[in-house]
Amino acid sequence: xxxxxxxxxxxxxxxxxxxxxxxxxSTSAFAQDSHGDIYYFVKRQVFWLVIGSGxxxxxxxxxxxxxxxxxxxxxxxxxxxxxxxxVPHVGMRINGASRWINLHVATFQPSxxxxxxxLFFLCWWFSREETESRRVLQGLVIPMAVVxxxxxxxAVEVDLGTTALIGAMAVGICFVAGANKWLIGGLGTAGVxxxxxxxxxxxERYARLTSFLHPENExxxxxxxxxxxxxxxxxxxxxxxxxxxGRQKLLYLPEAHTDFIFPMIGEELGLPFTWMVVLGxxxxxxxxxxxxxxxxxxxxxxxxxxxxxxxxxxxxxxIGMTTSLLPNKGMPLPFISYxxxxxxxxxxxxxxxxxxxxxxxxxxxxxxxxxxxxxxPVPRI
Numbered sequence: 001x002x003x004x005x006x007x008x009x010x011x012x013x014x015x016x017x018x019x020x021x022x023x024x025x026s027t028s029a030f031a032q033d034s035h036g037d038i039y040y041f042v043k044r045q046v047f048w049l050v051i052g053s054g055x056x057x058x059x060x061x062x063x064x065x066x067x068x069x070x071x072x073x074x075x076x077x078x079x080x081x082x083x084x085x086x087v088p089h090v091g092m093r094i095n096g097a098s099r100w101i102n103l104h105v106a107t108f109q110p111s112x113x114x115x116x117x118x119l120f121f122l123c124w125w126f127s128r129e130e131t132e133s134r135r136v137l138q139g140l141v142i143p144m145a146v147v148x149x150x151x152x153x154x155a156v157e158v159d160l161g162t163t164a165l166i167g168a169m170a171v172g173i174c175f176v177a178g179a180n181k182w183l184i185g186g187l188g189t190a191g192v193x194x195x196x197x198x199x200x201x202x203x204e205r206y207a208r209l210t211s212f213l214h215p216e217n218e219x220x221x222x223x224x225x226x227x228x229x230x231x232x233x234x235x236x237x238x239x240x241x242x243x244x245x246g247r248q249k250l251l252y253l254p255e256a257h258t259d260f261i262f263p264m265i266g267e268e269l270g271l272p273f274t275w276m277v278v279l280g281x282x283x284x285x286x287x288x289x290x291x292x293x294x295x296x297x298x299x300x301x302x303x304x305x306x307x308x309x310x311x312x313x314x315x316x317x318x319i320g321m322t323t324s325l326l327p328n329k330g331m332p333l334p335f336i337s338y339x340x341x342x343x344x345x346x347x348x349x350x351x352x353x354x355x356x357x358x359x360x361x362x363x364x365x366x367x368x369x370x371x372x373x374x375x376x377p378v379p380r381i
Contacts, residue, residue: 006357009287012280013335013350017343019265019277020336021045027249027264028257028338041257041338044106048340052347059351064359067352068127068299071120075150078117081110082153097158097330109341111162114150116345118166119173119306121146126177127299139179144170144187161317161329167191169309173302215324225260226324228253232263233274233323240270258338259330262322277336281315288312291353296360304356307349 021042028041037043067074085091085098092100092107100107125143147170155163171191175184215223215230232248235241246268249256256264266274285308292304311334318333320326332339334346 005287005290006354008283009291009350009353012283012287013347016277016280016335017049017347019273020261020333020338021049022243023261023265023268023336024257024338026244026246026268027261030249030251031257032251044340045338045343047106048343049347051340052344055344055348056351056354059348060354060358061351062355064300064303064352064355067116067120067303068124071117071124074113074120075117078110078114078150079153081108082114082150082157085110085157099157099159106340109339111154111157111159112341112345114154115162115166115169115310116348118147118150118170119303119310122170122173123299123302123306126173126302127297130178130298134178134180136180136183139177140174140183140187143174159330161331164191164329165310165313165317165331168313169306172309173306176305177302222328225254226321226328229260229263229322230324232267236267236270238271240266240268240273243268259318259332260322261337262319262333265336277333278319281312281334284308285312288353291357291360294360295356300356300360304353307353311346311349 024042024045029038081101084101090101091098092102099109099111101110122143151163151167171184171188215226219227228248232253246264248267249264253260265277288304288308292301295301295304314331315334317326317329317331321328332342
């Protein structure tokens with residue numbers, strides 16, 4: 001069953017990435033910042049896909065225990081790069097957010113790397129001593145305080161979506177590691193209240209948080225994207241308008257090739273393909289759950305769980321916001337949306353899952369029998 005799970009994982013990831021490249025061909029040519037090149041975003045996505053594929057191979061081959069030893073480097077580099085986002089001529093400020101670093105050949109989003117920094121630290125912390133996780137200080141206060149250093153830098157960038165995603169992952173790992181569930185519930189409530197309070201001081205962000213409730217009333221304002229996304233789903237119907245025949249990408253739906261690529265799938269390819277996308281993420285969740293359950297040690301189990309939370313929660317938030325079930329947050333759909341940093345980091349995490357599977361895969365029955373026969377004492381004649 002575990003071996004079949006890894007096949008489902010690979011099949012789902014390959015299918016989602018392929019669909020993402022196809023939809024990027026269809027939608028990105030009409031983006032405002034394509035610089036007159038209809039393949040501008042496709043070429044950059046393929047560039048990051050090559051990097052991500054190499055990272056996936058590295059994650060699959062390198063023993064995952066190395067990330068436990070190297071977590072201070074991941075954490076420190078992530079914090080340093082997050083600070084660089086605010087340095088003039090290095091960081092980039094787009095739409096009021098300072099989330100990117102200009103690499104000249106491409107742009108990079110350090111908050112994606114911060115996911116790994118926070119994840120590796122948490123898994124290292126809770127793999128040291130299982131009994132310590134039940135104490136309030138060691139099981140909740142210290143780990144969340146350390147992770148909050150990264151969360152504060154990301155929140156100042158005005159990236160509340162990634163802040164909430166990493167925070168939710170951290171709370172999930174604390175819960176599984178054995179922290180007090182009532183304290184976790186209170187911490188989660190306080191986290192949501194804190195994000196809402198921060199958003200209340202930023203009128204633009206607060207309007208985006210509330211416009212999803214009635215997008216038809218804000219269809220010319222902050223609800224523009226979600227309103228046009230609903231139109232895309234409705235016009236596509238069951239069969240879709242056909243690949244390349246979508247209308248909302250013609251500058252009606254902003255960010256149709258990034259955060260709102262899911263409605264474009266519904267408009268051009270129809271309802272069955274949107275179901276297939278959801279099914280692909282469900283299979284990733286099932287396969288990741290099998291890998292986490294069969295991990296050979298506590299660090300591997302927590303690491304697989306954290307990766308599963310980061311990918312699945314991000315997918316759920318993106319699908320929820322594009323269907324107007326959740327507030328509009330700038331969060332791409334993993335493996336599908338345009339976004340090189342997210343694609344590369346997501347593929348790297350898939351590689352780590354493969355390594356955990358390879359390391360923790362059970363020995364086949366035939367091999368166990370051979371080992372048992374070889375270990376029997378040789379009778380004396």
